[in-house]
Amino acid sequence: MAKNNLISGSIWDEYSQKVQDLMNNPRHMGELTEEDAKATNTKLIVADFGAESCGDAVRLYWLVDEATNIIKDAKFKSFGCGTAIASSDTMAGLCIGKTVDEAVKITNIDVEFAMRDNPETPAVPPQKMHCSVMAYDVIKAAAAQYKGVNPEDFEEEIIVCECARVSLKTIKEVIRLNDLKSVEQITQYTKAGAFCKSCVRAGGHEKREYYLVDILAETRAQMDKERLAKATLSDNFDDLTVVKQIKAVEELLDAEIRPMLHMDGGDLEVIDIQKGNDGMCDLYIRYLGACSGCSSGSTGTLYAIENVLQENLSPNIRVIPV
Structure with missing residues (x-):
């Protein structure tokens, strides 16, 4: 008997089998209650996050052992597409067994990588990378609620590429350290711009404050000025x-x-x-x-x-x- 899949046709070839399986059979979908928290002597955390770009939303449930800060169980509800379900399910699974501080370090790249069938092939097409970003953001919301802080407190740097969670500081440092001269090289070194490409230049599906083409031009110009100043200040x-x-x-x-x-x-x-x-x-x-x-x-x-x-x-x- 053929396997029952929600997906068929060549358009779905860009989705890994893991993603397809999780769309149909998520392992951590559901909810946790105060009764569950009392039964396990843990604290219940319920956090929500919605993506304005697509209208998807996810609710994350944690049961946290306050003595050790370890997440004993995690479940989710997803209001969105199949990729959002698969990403949220993977994210919830990655949280279990980690401390809250460790969970905050889970990135969307970790979520997407965990859904791959093999390390070399992306699990989802570029336009669906935002689903794993949403999974990353709801973790921050849950951690912030547990610690009694703002989600922004976990974001110390300006994020240029939301898909790969690459910061402005990282991009500038990589350009300088490796003397990069093209956006393609930036993508090779950092993955920034490899997915939805909105951060590459103005005109993408999502307006950004910073674009790779501008960061590259400005950083290269600054590097040239520094070289010039060094040469000018040297011997006659x-x-x-x-x-x-x-x-x-x-x-x-x-x-x-x-x-x-x-x-x-x-x-x-x-x-x-x-x-x-x-x-x-x-x-x-x-x-x-x-x-x-x-x-x-x-x-x-x-x-x-x-x-x-x-x-x-x-x-x-x-x-x-x-």
Whole structure:
């Protein structure tokens, strides 16, 4: 006899078998009462959370041993889709046996990962990741009720990606530590932007305060300024070795010149720096892309490059296109 499933058709191939099973047969669905608490000498906690983006809601029940703060039992009621049921059931199961402080550390990534059939394949499609986020948020609500604090007290950082629960601080640190240059790299390192993608850029299904494209641009700009400041505060440019001079020039070009050239489809490369007979530092460059052959390369663009280098590094720099 064929297994009775609520789901059929290729559209459901994106859902793991665990998710499909829990949609039909949740293990922890139900409610706990004051009678249950008295019978087990525990404290009953009932917390609610609703997701504005989809209208789903979940109620979480805990029986907590106040002597040890261990969650002895957990059940839920879910008012929403099948994925919300599966996520809430998994979340409730993960809570059992943990202390309240340990339960607060359960993330939506933990919930989603526990529903996977294998570690490499997501349990649900990206647009359904918010269901596991809802499960995470109701845990905070329950813990806050138990401890007599606000749920926000458990959120110490600004969350940019709700799906993967990645903070602004983490994203900035990862960009800096790994010298990331694209949103795709941020996603590879943190999972931010891998699911519903609302945090990638403006225009997604949910408006965000912070977007990955802006965080990347702002962090990269700050990194360039810091490199420039470091170069400016170092030894006198004219006394540096050629290798250090080229490095200082490259960092300044990256911060102030190349972004302008890239907007027009162009670029430049540094060929060499040589000491002229007149005491000037001759910087030889080659224009690339749209800048190659452009008439302003020997006039306006050249003057702008030379002016930036002279003001920030040394008045003795002379730029020579080749």
